[in-house]
Amino acid sequence: MTNNVRLVLSVSEEDRSKLDKLSAELGMNRSQYVRYLLSGCSKLITPSMKYREFVKHFSQIDLSLRVIALKEEVSSEDMLFIESSIKEIKGLLYQGETKLLEGGRDEIERS
Helix, strand or coil: CCCCCCCCCCCCHHHHHHHHHHHHHCCCCHHHHHHHHHCCCCCCCCHHHHCHHHHHHHHHHHHHHHHHHCCCCCCHHHHHHHHHHHHHHHHHHHHHHHHHHHHHHHHHHHC
16 A cells, blocks of 8 residues: 555644644554554554563663672672562563463453
8 A cells, every 4th residue: 555645634723732642552653553543453552562661771771780680799689689679570571471462462352
C-alpha cells in the first residue's frame, strides 16, 4: 500500500498533546499511530514500552551497583550478594513482564 494522499487535520492543543503521548507510548510518530488506529488493531502496550522509564532507571542502578561491587574495599561476599540480588530482581521483573504479556494476549484473543 502506498501512502500517496496527504491529510491535514486540525485539532485542539489538548488533542495534539494526547496524540503525541499515545503515539510515543507505542514508539510511533503521529502518522504511524493514526495508520495503526485505522488498521483496526487493538492497543497493546508491551510492558517494556510501558515501563521504559523504570527500565532506564533500573539499568542505571544496576550499573552503579556493579561499579561499587568492583571496588577493592568491597569484600568478595558483599560482591556476590550484590550480583545475586541484581540477578534476583531481574528474574522477578522478567516473570512479571511475562505474566503481563500473557494477560495482554488473552485480551487480544477475546476481542
